[in-house]
Amino acid sequence: MLIKIRLSFYICLFIIGLLVALQACDTKxxxxxxxxxxxxxxxxxxxxxxxxxxxxxxxxxxxxxxxxxxxxxxxxxxxxxxxxxxxxxxxxxxxxxxxxxxxxxxxxxxxxxxxxxxxxxxxxxxxxxxxxxxxxxxxxxxxxxxxxPNQQIIPSVHWALENIGERVYLIGSDYIFPRAANMIIKDQLKSRGITPLGETYIPLGSNDLTEALREIAELKPDVVVNTINGDSNIAFFRGISTLSKVKVLSYSIGEPEVRAIGAELMVGHFAAWNYFQSIxxxxxxxxxxxxxxxxxxxxxxxxxxxxxxxxxxxxxxxxxxxxxxxxxxxxxxxxxxxxxxxxxxxxxxxxxxxxxxTVRIGQVRDDGQFDIVWSSDSPIRPSPFPTYHKKQEWLKRLRELELK
CATH class of the missing domain: 3.40.50.2300 (Response regulator)
Known part of the structure; x- marks a missing residue:
């Protein structure tokens, strides 16, 4: 009997030791x-x-x-x-x-x-x-x-119309963000009785902007609103640099992109963001x-x-x-x-x-940084669905865009 008790005791000690070891291993x-x-x-x-x-x-x-x-x-x-x-x-x-x-x-x-x-x-x-x-x-x-949109697109469009000019051309990559952003931009233009001079989309990653640049040169807009994403921007800004009077307002160009494209091609152009390195x-x-x-x-x-x-x-x-x-x-x-x-x-x-x-608009300097030319007075409350339409109307318009 005593032997059985001792055996059980040692078995229990073994099991406890094993559990402690397993727990230590699991913790590790x-x-x-x-x-x-x-x-x-x-x-x-x-x-x-x-x-x-x-x-x-x-x-x-x-x-x-x-x-x-x-x-x-x-x-x-x-x-x-x-x-x-x-x-x-x-x-x-x-x-x-x-x-x-x-x-x-x-x-x-x-x-x-x-x-x-x-x-x-x-x-x-x-x-x-x-x-x-x-x-x-x-x-x-x-x-x-x-x-x-109310923290970038909408306020920057109104700023551009007041400070650059009302002759607007829209260009973007061919996917949902540029198309939806331009839908919102055209709403802002329409509220002021303005129709964009042109609207062009290029395949994501494409470097063939010949036709778009030809049209921009012909129409002579005051401002090109740019929703191109990725390295297509290199070809775009190389082409637009030959049109000295045209200003570009971009939504996907920041300091690293300016450096990669070349500040000399971008001096004087604008971008709308919340953050700039120059803050x-x-x-x-x-x-x-x-x-x-x-x-x-x-x-x-x-x-x-x-x-x-x-x-x-x-x-x-x-x-x-x-x-x-x-x-x-x-x-x-x-x-x-x-x-x-x-x-x-x-x-x-x-x-x-x-x-x-906070909303900010910056203008590219020759050192590749941005001078902040406008900012909101305080942080702006986010509004994913701009308030001038009901949510259901926005979702309907978005579905229509996605079907194109």
Whole structure:
């Protein structure tokens, strides 16, 4: 009997020891939390998206140097969307189901975002989207850190009409963002009794702008509103540089793109954003200095990079507040987050999950930076569906565009 008791005692000790060892092993294996980075490292959009991967890397290193989150270090998992929205959707699925990431930071074009959106929603997951866009969308599973139409497109069109001229030509890449943005722009023009001189779309990634440039030269607009994305902008600005009196207002051209295209081709042209590197603030100086220390003094930063950085920092704040990495808990906590960002104070609007943001218009200088020529007095509340139509009307118009 005594032997059996002793045997049982030693068996119990063995089992307890085994459980402790397994728990220690499990703890060791779970000292990291994975986050997904979904951007184009190849294809036409890598021209712009590679910079966003770098700034996510910076934010992760800063968080890890500060001890990580909830006792865990952040481990990035990079997926190349290859500038193809079908690949973006497949990579989002893999990040969630195979890589088991806690959150995804990704997408640039609206076509890619729209392909990823149903994947994120099906898995009740969470994605941060950093680009200014056409709006006309809400998802409980996406945090939109870029500008809505009333935080970029609408105020900049009115500024251009007042300060550049009313002869307007529209040019963009041939996908949903440029078409939807121009739909909104034409609404603004119509309200002033103005009809655009022309409207042209080119295939994403195309460098053949001969016909569009010929038409612009012939029509002589005061301002060309540019919604071209990716490296097609190089050919566009090389061509437009021969038309000295034409000014361009762009929605996807920032400091890295100016550098890649050549500042000498872009001096005097305009861009509308929330952030410019030339913003004079302590928080912006810290952001710029940290990025240059990490990636080189010659590098520059732009609005989508800052919006991406904001997204990682807001997610980290929400994780700490929630005490969890679980997407549903993070989403509910994000509604109460604000941040002193490089471009100014931002806060998450609870209903739409977009950010309150300051609007700015910049003019390209010969050093490749922007002089800020106009800004809103304070952060503007996001309005994904511009208020001059009901939501149902916007969705109807958007469906009509998508069927074209």
């Amino acid at each position: 294996q779970n000292t990291k939390v994975k986050i997904g980075i979904l951007h184009s490292m190849t294809g036409t959009m890598s021209f712009s998206e590679r910079d966003l991967v770098d700034v996510i890397s910076l934010a992760i290193k800063e968080i890890n140097r500060g001890g990580g989150l909830l006792g865990k270090k952040i481990e990035p998992v990079l997926a190349d969307g290859a500038s193809d929205w079908n690949i973006f959707a497949a990579k989002a699925e893999k990040l969630i189901t195979t890589d088991k990431v806690a959150v995804i930071f990704g997408c640039w074009t609206s076509s890619c975002r729209k392909s990823v959106k149903p994947v994120i929603e099906e898995h009740h997951h969470l994605m941060f989207y950093p680009l200014q866009y056409e709006g006309l969308e809400l998802s409980p599973n996406i945090i939109y850190t870029g500008a809505t 004079d603030s302590d928080e912006n100086k810290r952001f710029i200095d940290a990025f240059k220390r990490e990636f080189g003094a010659e590098r520059v930063v732009n609005d989508p990079m800052e919006a991406t950085y904001i997204g990682v920092k807001l997610w980290a704040q929400a994780v700490k507040s929630a005490g969890s990495f679980e997407p549903l808990r993070i989403r509910s906590t994000l509604a109460h987050q604000s941040l002193n960002a490089p471009h100014g104070v931002v806060s998450v609007e609870a209903i739409s999950q977009h950010l309150w943001k």
